[in-house]
Amino acid sequence: MTQSNSVEQLSSGKNQLAKHAIHVHKFGGSSLATTQCIERVVDIIRQNCQLNDLVVVSANGNTTDDLFTVYNLAIEKSDGLLLAIETLEKSQSALIGELLNPSSAARLIDVLAEDIRQLTAWLTEQPSQYHADMLAFGELWSARLLSAVLSEKVCPSYAIDARDFLVINNDKDCAVDNQQSSQKFQQNLQKGKLAVITGYITKNAQGETCTLGRNGSDYSATIIASLSGALNVTLWTDVDGIYSADPRIVPLARKLHRLPNGVAKELGRLGNPVLHAKTLQPLTNHSTHLHVASSFDPEISGTEIGKFGQIAKQELSVTSLNDLLLVKSTSLAGSFGEQASNEFSAICSDIQQGFIVIHQAQQKLVSQWLASHDTQVSFTPVSIIAIVGHSVVNQGNIQARFKRALKHTHVLHVVNSLSEHSIIAVLQQSCTGELLNNIHYDMTKDARHIGVVVSGLGNIGQRFLALLPAQLNRISVLENVHLVGLVTSKKALLNTDGIDVNQAMSLYERDAKPCDNTLLMSWLTNHPYDELIVVDITPSEHFSDLYNEFFKEGIHVIGANKWAASASTHRYNELVLTAAENKSVWLGSTTVGAGLPINFAINDLLKSGDKITEISGIFSGTLSWLFETYDGSVPFSTLLLNALSQGITEPDPREDLSGRDVQRKLLILARMAGFELSLDDIECENLVPESLQALSTTEFLAKSADLDNYFAEQLAVASAKQACIRYIAKFVVNEKGQLSAKVYLAALAKNDPFASLTPGDNIFLIKSHWYQDNPLIIRGPGAGRDVTAGGLHADLVTICQQLAGKKHQVKIKGLN
Numbered sequence: 001m002t003q004s005n006s007v008e009q010l011s012s013g014k015n016q017l018a019k020h021a022i023h024v025h026k027f028g029g030s031s032l033a034t035t036q037c038i039e040r041v042v043d044i045i046r047q048n049c050q051l052n053d054l055v056v057v058s059a060n061g062n063t064t065d066d067l068f069t070v071y072n073l074a075i076e077k078s079d080g081l082l083l084a085i086e087t088l089e090k091s092q093s094a095l096i097g098e099l100l101n102p103s104s105a106a107r108l109i110d111v112l113a114e115d116i117r118q119l120t121a122w123l124t125e126q127p128s129q130y131h132a133d134m135l136a137f138g139e140l141w142s143a144r145l146l147s148a149v150l151s152e153k154v155c156p157s158y159a160i161d162a163r164d165f166l167v168i169n170n171d172k173d174c175a176v177d178n179q180q181s182s183q184k185f186q187q188n189l190q191k192g193k194l195a196v197i198t199g200y201i202t203k204n205a206q207g208e209t210c211t212l213g214r215n216g217s218d219y220s221a222t223i224i225a226s227l228s229g230a231l232n233v234t235l236w237t238d239v240d241g242i243y244s245a246d247p248r249i250v251p252l253a254r255k256l257h258r259l260p261n262g263v264a265k266e267l268g269r270l271g272n273p274v275l276h277a278k279t280l281q282p283l284t285n286h287s288t289h290l291h292v293a294s295s296f297d298p299e300i301s302g303t304e305i306g307k308f309g310q311i312a313k314q315e316l317s318v319t320s321l322n323d324l325l326l327v328k329s330t331s332l333a334g335s336f337g338e339q340a341s342n343e344f345s346a347i348c349s350d351i352q353q354g355f356i357v358i359h360q361a362q363q364k365l366v367s368q369w370l371a372s373h374d375t376q377v378s379f380t381p382v383s384i385i386a387i388v389g390h391s392v393v394n395q396g397n398i399q400a401r402f403k404r405a406l407k408h409t410h411v412l413h414v415v416n417s418l419s420e421h422s423i424i425a426v427l428q429q430s431c432t433g434e435l436l437n438n439i440h441y442d443m444t445k446d447a448r449h450i451g452v453v454v455s456g457l458g459n460i461g462q463r464f465l466a467l468l469p470a471q472l473n474r475i476s477v478l479e480n481v482h483l484v485g486l487v488t489s490k491k492a493l494l495n496t497d498g499i500d501v502n503q504a505m506s507l508y509e510r511d512a513k514p515c516d517n518t519l520l521m522s523w524l525t526n527h528p529y530d531e532l533i534v535v536d537i538t539p540s541e542h543f544s545d546l547y548n549e550f551f552k553e554g555i556h557v558i559g560a561n562k563w564a565a566s567a568s569t570h571r572y573n574e575l576v577l578t579a580a581e582n583k584s585v586w587l588g589s590t591t592v593g594a595g596l597p598i599n600f601a602i603n604d605l606l607k608s609g610d611k612i613t614e615i616s617g618i619f620s621g622t623l624s625w626l627f628e629t630y631d632g633s634v635p636f637s638t639l640l641l642n643a644l645s646q647g648i649t650e651p652d653p654r655e656d657l658s659g660r661d662v663q664r665k666l667l668i669l670a671r672m673a674g675f676e677l678s679l680d681d682i683e684c685e686n687l688v689p690e691s692l693q694a695l696s697t698t699e700f701l702a703k704s705a706d707l708d709n710y711f712a713e714q715l716a717v718a719s720a721k722q723a724c725i726r727y728i729a730k731f732v733v734n735e736k737g738q739l740s741a742k743v744y745l746a747a748l749a750k751n752d753p754f755a756s757l758t759p760g761d762n763i764f765l766i767k768s769h770w771y772q773d774n775p776l777i778i779r780g781p782g783a784g785r786d787v788t789a790g791g792l793h794a795d796l797v798t799i800c801q802q803l804a805g806k807k808h809q810v811k812i813k814g815l816n
């Protein structure tokens, strides 16, 4: 930024902001701690904000702690006070100097100097009277600095001191006076500029400065969302979301991508380190969604809190609190117990048994409160461990599992929370990291949610979907699999809340929207699942071009589509490498032999140390069916149309007749067997006359009778030699290790093993060191709707089994 690019110039209209939805963005202290952090925040704002948005800030880095320190020095009348104030001023001046051009910096440093004079006066005269006023400087400085930086670098911006509009009625609960606040709030807004508002600070009805307590800036952000009617609030912080347990203690904790409001509130109440129950209060009656995201890694998707469907409601988390007290008294049984529980916001209570659980710090207050009713009160130090999830108290299986998981732990009580979203075990001993890890493991070990997107809803795709409901009911490893996307060449139905598998096609017909690959990729890269599987049942090269992007995102692929597996050597190797690097699983067992276990056979031979020297056979269901059936009595073209209607041909049957489909299959098998080659290395005999090669599929089908003479001649020549015609695929490795491969039409003796198959069957003959003289043969239906859809389901189960064993360890700086 040059000198001439001044704040004034930018204020007069420059606006680089990209987005257009009203949103409150709150940045915490650690996100604003250093020059580099603030620059990152400026970038986030540039990418994610529009001028009507509202930015809420905490004090930079440790400024609030430093203000507390100077306050304590003032109370102690310490000699170090002036030096500490000077250090505070220097660190603020340094940020200003490093981030702003000299003229704006000079202006802000003057204002800072004035504040420091005021601060010094308060602290040297009557510090206790100005405690909150003096803490307010942290947020004030932070808001002023960020708005100045934004004005200089991004868009017109201004700072608002929240005390100019935010009024609370009652210091204890920090309840907002909505009427006064919202009126004043509107008066403070300036059109065409981005507001940066101080978090944490407010005023009471008497006009005195108050602070909103622990995580007060988060609370400010949701209050401001409620006042402004914003639909989204993002808490940009130093963690990238809410986890199923504290990831600093439980390394296997899973990120919860979507949390229903009630569950989030319960987590906040029961000690979640990121969420605080108060933060969610202002949003209770709104449809506003709250996001938790990392300002250090803004590209990583965080956690969204709001209203969601069934899938998000299945998430479970485990939380714990130590340093609690179990308060027991006969008077706590019945309505007085209920009153006490409300008064002290008890962690849990049981008014039948007469106890409440409170924080240790509340002991004195509770004793005083109970003194007038009962002197027989006992206080026992306890801790809690809780399972939190949507309506868990109504799910007998979760209750039972929790109790089983606790069987070696001394549990005093198990209590259902009033919200119904948690089951709380009260423990006599502290809740250790080991216990938290064990319970978390037991409760969440099979709770990995897997999203499935099906691309290609034609002949095979529809059969795959028809089989899906029964498979999901039948196979336990598919328990947490959800159909979330249905895609064709121009439209898609994508729903993070899941698509009812029993009505998949009719929902697609009704609700699918236009979609291209860019839109699809952007949805896929922001999905909220632990794992995502794309099932590619298209015949499209264009769609297979996305595989590398899928793998980079850690998305798994099941392909019936043969393009990627038979791509050029360079492309194929790149795909295999990207998949491995990103732990993406790529399965395509139906690409050859549909549901036949040819891939398993080859893999097992290789695993056992064997070396494959030859694979040959009939790899096309279509060509098998055609040549086994064709005896000249019915024209070849009539049989071809019949095969098309049975669903065994490729969408364009010339893929089969040209030998290309068989050529791809031979290449895929050769690669599976460990050889490096490409399509060009496989000689291919094309059975489609040149005159039919360049036509559209429809034109070709209309002219398919032009094939009849050619095949009648081939049959006649073969029959004259007592032979039959079959389309063969073969690769052989000679003694020098050289490979030759071809796919071709052959005239075979009628007793040849490839000559008398059931029409439509494939046959694979494998020779290896151990199966040299007596080859291994696999034979059976190698194409068709049921066997192919079945093979795809087998791949789905295989991937889910592999993923069930995959452990995701949370990566946290300084922990791993």
Ligand SMILES: NC(=O)C1=CN([C@@H]2O[C@H](COP(=O)(O)OP(=O)(O)OC[C@H]3O[C@@H](n4cnc5c(N)ncnc54)[C@H](OP(=O)(O)O)[C@@H]3O)[C@@H](O)[C@H]2O)C=CC1
Pocket: 455, 456, 457, 458, 459, 460, 461, 487, 488, 489, 490, 491, 537, 538, 539, 540, 542, 543, 560, 561, 562, 590, 591, 592, 594, 621, 647, 648, 649, 650, 651, 782, 783, 784, 785, 788
């Ligand atoms: N038939 C068999 O026995 C076997 C088939 N296969 C393979 O299964 C695949 C599907 O075959 P089949 O069901 O017969 O084909 P169909 O032509 O019946 O269906 C193809 C589907 O793919 C969709 N599609 C096409 N291009 C794209 C694209 N770029 N993006 C998203 N969707 C797309 C089509 O949508 P739209 O309608 O919009 O074009 C259609 O829904 C093929 O790759 C085939 O080789 C594999 C083994 C056996």
Ligand SMILES: N[C@@H](CC=O)C(=O)O
Pocket: 590, 591, 592, 593, 594, 619, 620, 621, 622, 623, 648, 649, 650, 656, 661, 782, 783, 784
């Ligand atoms: N068209 C293919 C279908 C399976 O890959 C065939 O006929 O084998």
